[in-house]
Amino acid sequence: MRKTIIISSLLLVALFSALSLYAQTKNQKDGFEKLRLAKKWMIENDIKKRGITDVNVLAAMEKVKRHRFVDKKVRDMAYSDHPLPIGEGQTISQPYVVALMTQSLKIEKGEKILEIGTGSGYQAAVLAELTDRVYTIEIREKLAKKAEETFKKEGYHSVIVKFGDGYFGWKEYAPFDAIIITAAANHVPPPLLNQLKEGGRLIIPLGSTSYFQTLTLIEKKSDDLITRHITGVRFVPMTGEVLKRK
Numbered sequence: 001m002r003k004t005i006i007i008s009s010l011l012l013v014a015l016f017s018a019l020s021l022y023a024q025t026k027n028q029k030d031g032f033e034k035l036r037l038a039k040k041w042m043i044e045n046d047i048k049k050r051g052i053t054d055v056n057v058l059a060a061m062e063k064v065k066r067h068r069f070v071d072k073k074v075r076d077m078a079y080s081d082h083p084l085p086i087g088e089g090q091t092i093s094q095p096y097v098v099a100l101m102t103q104s105l106k107i108e109k110g111e112k113i114l115e116i117g118t119g120s121g122y123q124a125a126v127l128a129e130l131t132d133r134v135y136t137i138e139i140r141e142k143l144a145k146k147a148e149e150t151f152k153k154e155g156y157h158s159v160i161v162k163f164g165d166g167y168f169g170w171k172e173y174a175p176f177d178a179i180i181i182t183a184a185a186n187h188v189p190p191p192l193l194n195q196l197k198e199g200g201r202l203i204i205p206l207g208s209t210s211y212f213q214t215l216t217l218i219e220k221k222s223d224d225l226i227t228r229h230i231t232g233v234r235f236v237p238m239t240g241e242v243l244k245r246k
Contacts, residue, residue, distance in 0.1 A: 035067055038079035042095055046081035052099045054106075060129035061099050066092075068154055069122040086120040088140045090236055093182060097215075097233060098123050101180055104217050104230060105201050107131055111177035114195070116166030117238070121147035123182055124159050132158045135173050137166040139240050167241035169195040176200060183238035184209045187245070188218065196220045203230075209237035 043062055052058060067078035070092055074084050083091040101123075107113060107130045115124050118138035124147070127134045136159060138144035144163040151159045162170060166181070167189045175197035181204040188204055196202055200220050207213035215230040 034076070035079065039066070042079040042081060046096050047099050050096055052096070052103055054103045056107075056130055057099055057103045057126075060102070060126045061095065063129055064122065064125045065154065066095065066122055069120040069125065069150060086143070087146075088143055090119055090140070090143065092120050092122050093235070098126055100230070101182075101203050101215065102126055102130070104203055104215075105178045105180060107178060112173065112175075114170055114173070114176040114179045114192075115182065116169075116179070116192070117182035118144060118147045118161060119182060121150050121156075121159070121161075123180065125151070125154065125156050127180070128156045128159050134159045135162070135170050135176075136160070137162045137164055137170060139163075139165050165240035166238070167191065171195065178202070181205070181238070182235065184213045184235040185238045185242050187242075189242060193218075193220070193225070198222070205233050205235040 039062070043058065047061060048058065067075045070078050070084050070086065077084060079095070081096050082094045086092050107127065109131055110133070111131045112133040113127050113131060113135065115127065115134065115136040118124060118136040120143070121136075124134050124136045138147060138161065141163045144161055148161045151157070151161070169189070169191045174195035176195055177197060177200050179192050179196055179200070179202040181192070181202070184205040184207065186207065186209060188202070188206065192202060198220060202218045202220070204216055204218070205213035206216040212232055212234050215233045217228045217230055219226040
């Protein structure tokens with residue numbers, strides 16, 4: 001009798017464990033399916049319909065898992081087209097703006113790209129889908145370390161992260177084919193222009209760091225700078241040396 005009771009108890013424990021595992025697995029599958037559908041909606045409605053046509057940029061936006069670059073507590077909003085907090089008073093840019101800035105740079109395979117303002121690493125991951133030479137600088141050490149860990153987990157081993165002030169660029173790896181600044185400034189840092197190669201492109205949210213900026217694309221041609229204004233945006237301000245040179 002005692003053996004029967006013990007065996008019955010073990011069977012119940014096994015049954016509950018199996019049910020628990022099934023529920024966990026089902027929840028995970030449901031969660032992934034939700035994110036997959038949300039990403040599909042984002043690509044079709046928030047990106048394609050707003051003028052992003054570069055097939056390589058669209059493929060990169062499709063491939064990069066934005067939910068891996070945000071905190072778990074806001075993961076269910078990862079594919080909504082708006083910024084999300086990432087800690088340290090910073091945000092991850094809305095997907096449309098990431099796609100727009102990337103498309104504007106017209107990145108080709110093999111080009112060397114410098115990003116100023118790593119944040120959570122999402123923009124750099126998108127860039128890494130287009131070229132295998134991405135260098136990114138983050139002024140907040142915690143964010144730099146966290147982004148580096150995320151790159152390793154997600155397999156973006158070609159992205160090189162530096163903790164430092166992006167105002168001075170990264171002379172060691174210059175010149176760059178393209179430079180992307182993901183924080184607002186009221187002027188373009190001269191060191192970045194110096195590190196841009198002939199024919200290179202630089203994109204920056206330029207203007208008031210307190211209110212709104214103009215997304216500005218600069219092309220370097222024969223020591224001349226050709227400027228094009230793209231659209232109005234609002235980014236968190238660039239910090240560090242840029243604040244001393246207003």
